[in-house]
Amino acid sequence: MIKNGKGGGNTRTGLVFEGEVDLATFLAKQPHYAVETDKVFYDNELVARVFKKHAFYNIFLKELNINWEDYISKQLYPDDSIYVLSNNILHIIECKHQQVAGSVDEKLQTCDFKKKQYKKLMSPANIDVKYIYLLDDWFKDPKYKDVLDYIHSVDCDYYFEYIPLTKLGLPVPPELVTD
Numbered sequence: 001m002i003k004n005g006k007g008g009g010n011t012r013t014g015l016v017f018e019g020e021v022d023l024a025t026f027l028a029k030q031p032h033y034a035v036e037t038d039k040v041f042y043d044n045e046l047v048a049r050v051f052k053k054h055a056f057y058n059i060f061l062k063e064l065n066i067n068w069e070d071y072i073s074k075q076l077y078p079d080d081s082i083y084v085l086s087n088n089i090l091h092i093i094e095c096k097h098q099q100v101a102g103s104v105d106e107k108l109q110t111c112d113f114k115k116k117q118y119k120k121l122m123s124p125a126n127i128d129v130k131y132i133y134l135l136d137d138w139f140k141d142p143k144y145k146d147v148l149d150y151i152h153s154v155d156c157d158y159y160f161e162y163i164p165l166t167k168l169g170l171p172v173p174p175e176l177v178t179d
Contacts, residue, residue: 023080023093024050031173040082042171048084053077064125071120078118087169089128092118098138108133108147112154132167133158 027050028035032043038059040048051060056078061068068075080093092115096108115131122129133151135158151158157167165172 022052023082024052027170031175032171033173040170046085047170048082048168051081051083052079056081061121066121066124068121071123072117076114076117082168083127084169087128088126089130089169090118090122091130091132091168093132093134093163095134096139097136105144105147108139108144109150111151111156115154115156131156132163134163135160137161 024035024038024040027033027040034041034044035050038049038051038055039046040050049060054077057068057075060081060083078092079095081090082093083090094111094114098105111131111133115129118129118131133156137160139148139158140160148158159167
């Protein structure tokens with residue numbers, strides 16, 4: 001399954017899955033990075049903004065003067081999100097961890113709808129949206145092949161265990177690059 005999906009490779013240069021991932025905490029631990037509240041700096045230059053759940057609405061949309069009710073009928077709360085200034089892309093990151101069969105299986109099939117809802121929200125600010133699942137190894141099981149294929153078919157993405165910083169458009173600290 002990995003050959004058709006993403007994952008593997010150098011996990012030192014990406015967001016590593018640790019059950020409940022906190023993007024801001026992860027980035028703050030990387031060389032050259034610093035995080036102050038929701039602002040992400042690389043070598044003292046503002047490169048991104050990070051928001052979890054309610055902060056996406058209470059801080060980010062509020063700053064952009066976007067009233068969510070003008071665009072969607074129900075709020076969606078991202079596990080994590082990062083707005084990368086250099087490429088003007090908001091990455092919605094949903095972390096899915098599973099140990100037994102259950103409802104998470106079906107939640108993977110909602111990415112297209114959710115991505116479209118976030119696109120509606122961000123359209124007044126002219127910000128593009130990417131939707132990414134961060135999955136644990138549970139989803140490498142061949143029974144998920146169809147749903148993983150579907151995720152790609154609707155222009156969403158998934159990674160097992162980590163998301164490369166370059167995929168988000170963030171700089172990779174040179175000391176973390178290995179051959």
